[in-house]
Amino acid sequence: MSSASKSHVPLVILGAGVIGLTIAYLAACDSDVVFDITIIARDMPGDWGSQAWGANWSPMPLGATDERVRRWEKTTFDRLWEMAPSGLVKRLPSRMFSETDEILSSLWWKDLVRDFRLLSDSEIPTPYKVGITFNTVCVNPWEYLSWFRSELESRGVTFRRQYVTSLDEVKHFVGKNGLLVNATSLGSRSLIGVEDTALFPIRGQSIIVESNNLQEFISARSGANLSEHVTSIIPRPGLIQTNTALLNGTYQIGNWDTSLDMFGCERDI
Ligand SMILES: Cc1cc2nc3c(=O)[nH]c(=O)nc-3n(C[C@H](O)[C@H](O)[C@H](O)COP(=O)(O)OP(=O)(O)OC[C@H]3O[C@@H](n4cnc5c(N)ncnc54)[C@H](O)[C@@H]3O)c2cc1C
Structure with a gap:
């Protein structure tokens, strides 16, 4: 028809x-x-x-318990991975470090990303206890x-x-x-x-920087709670805005404030 x-x-x-x-x-x-x-x-x-x-593909906790979320995440990841040749999506080597081993019980997504493995002790900088590496995707x-x-x-x-x-x-x-x-x-x-x-909101504060050298997603978590004090670097693809990376250091659950807080940013990083 x-x-x-x-x-x-x-x-x-x-x-x-x-x-x-x-x-x-x-x-x-x-x-x-x-x-x-x-x-x-x-x-x-x-x-x-x-x-x-960011925006990179990072796992959301709900995937551990909700089959629908796992399906959506997989479909999204696979589709974005295939889109890399368009230049709109970047395949991104990643490392995540954590001061606690809580992260090990939340790896429902390890077969969804590419080349996942646990880092050995010699690959994990002080003061972190656990480290993982994998390839993910991100967009600008x-x-x-x-x-x-x-x-x-x-x-x-x-x-x-x-x-x-x-x-x-x-x-x-x-x-x-x-x-x-x-x-x-x-x-x-x-x-x-x-x-x-x-x-509910989660307040983030980010800085966009220009850099050729930042080519890897790195995130480091400190504190007992998985979501506390997450510092991350997210390099992004760019056909117009080339070589930019986003630096994040704030993750404040329940905070509605959208104004810039230089001191809050410093405290969290
Ligand atoms: C600092 C920071 C870093 C982040 N990093 C990442 C990351 O690395 N990876 C990732 O996946 N996610 C990341 N996120 C989360 C991500 O930004 C959101 O999950 C995503 O943007 C949500 O998309 P959405 O389309 O659901 O909603 P939104 O992008 O919030 O869009 C909502 C739309 O609805 C419109 N709207 C809302 N209310 C009304 C209204 N009353 N009338 C008319 N229009 C309305 C808005 O104008 C907007 O167009 C980050 C968020 C922050 C704050």
Whole structure:
């Protein structure tokens, strides 16, 4: 059946982060249904905020207990790994060090990444107790999200910048037979009609540096809790922004503050 003779389904996606854009892309490439896609969001690809995260593939704890998360993580990892020749994704040698051996009980993902192995004592610097190495993938968020936007616009997707307080505000875009996807992430906490109070922020502070020499993801954890005091270096691919790396040293659960705190950064690193 030609796309002209197929019925068109309105698809409204709230949120233009990596999740909203990926959903839009998959829907736009669907060969069975023709979606008329509108993306509505407060922040758009290319905005300053889209620079600020890593972004490498790192395992999330939920994968240990939730089969769905494991499936999503594997699909994402394999797809990104295959995308490396495009230049949008970088294959990244990685080492992670930890002061406690808690990390050893959370390795549900070791067969998902490439070339995983435990480091020997001689390969682990003081004061760390455990070390692992593997190959993962990372993207440059600013370039990756901008690429999504141009791919989507070339497929007829409409972008609309709008802050939405309630799902009712976008109902008229969805119509009677359309679909609405909520991909607002933390925004869902206050979005009327969703109000997901299980969501909470984790505050990170990052610095982007230019360097040819940083070619490896390194992360070091100190403290008893796995998520405390994680310092990391994430080199990123770049077709436009070449040779950049993100330095992270802050991981504050429950902190909503988005302003820069030079002293807080120093304390955590
Ligand atoms: C410092 C830092 C480092 C990180 N490093 C990594 C990393 O290395 N690897 C990794 O995988 N993840 C990393 N993350 C996490 C990663 O950034 C998020 O998991 C990811 O961006 C979430 O994507 P998303 O599409 O779900 O949501 P978001 O990127 O938050 O996008 C949400 C979208 O919804 C829109 N929106 C929200 N509320 C409303 C509203 N009411 N009305 C209209 N629009 C709304 C926003 O404008 C935005 O467009 C890091 C995060 C931080 C802060």
